[in-house]
Amino acid sequence: MANAHSFIMSLPQNYDTLVGEKGISLSGGQKQRVAIARAIIREPKILVLDEATSALDAESEQVVQNALNDLMDKTSMTTLAIAHRLSTIRHADKIVVLTEGHVVEEGPHDELIELEHGIYRSLYTIQETKAQEEAEAVESVLAEVEADRRQQKDETNESLRRKESNRSIRSDGSRYSARVSAFDPDDSVVKTDIPRRFTVWDANALSKPERRYLIMGMVGSAINGASFPASAVLISQLVAIMTLDYANYKEYDDRSYLSSLP
Known part of the structure; x- marks a missing residue:
């Protein structure tokens, strides 16, 4: 029940x-x-x-x-x-409506809600309207979040399609260059250099002047990120110890269990 x-x-x-x-x-x-x-x-x-x-x-x-x-x-x-x-x-x-300590309306819900200028009816209508507006606001926020999620997903898919298309174009260019070199009778065709792909190591080399700032930022972020889990672990252990000792005190009526509490 x-x-x-x-x-x-x-x-x-x-x-x-x-x-x-x-x-x-x-x-x-x-x-x-x-x-x-x-x-x-x-x-x-x-x-x-x-x-x-x-x-x-x-x-x-x-x-x-x-x-x-x-x-x-x-x-x-x-x-x-x-x-x-x-x-x-x-x-x-039976519902009793009080105003400044005085009874102004009483009766069941169905009767009070029928009073045209009743206090109960006014308050109930206001609260129901507010609850409906809050529900609509929540639905609107959820719809916006879902729309943003779909937009991000579409943008990610579009980015992947573009990368795949660029990779296919570079591959076709490489095969075309190889065919031209193979069938040139004079072997005098000017070879076109295909730009190599930009790697992580190239980015690392370009960021070398700012490397110390990157390291400092990474260390600071790691320390800041670890502070909350560390606090949670310490607090949870403290609560567990206090709860267990207090439970033992209540069960055995031995105040020695309270001596270890901070």
Whole structure:
């Protein structure tokens, strides 16, 4: 019902996986689903949801919202949901709109949305319009990225075709020159030199005056590029050590495990 079992079973040790202090290893949506699962198990008479999906992205919000809808539909507990994102409460049995601490509108979603100058209707329309504009903006960006990718692919293919064409022309010229030399009776035909291909070693020779700057730039780039992975490795090792020692302290109630923590 809470949609939590599937992602828990994908963890390294399933339900026995250590997720750190306050579930630091879990995403926001996963934490919310675990909280919903705990609420279902405890079966409280009243469940208060305070901005349950406000800090989630659109995909996680949809998953959590489906879990909340199942919770409200399939259980007998009374659920009070406090929300500014109105799409999360549209399936509620009764919606109460407050302005400066006073109740100005109340009723189910279908009734409130029919009020011509209603506050709920205005807020809901604004939020839905904004969500639609954001979705259209995302689709536009994705379309531009796809167009750029196709353009780069076409340019790359065109460049390859040109190189292949130039290579074929040079090859035909070489065969023509060889035929002229072979069938010249006087052996007095002026031979045309075909320019040789420009190699990497030629480019290296031309860049010799700037070679020291190139080496310095390469070394600096390598150091800068290695700084982020090195920091990630150090931080991950530190978090792993702290998590393991703290888990041992909680399990064995031995404060000696805390002595190694920084």
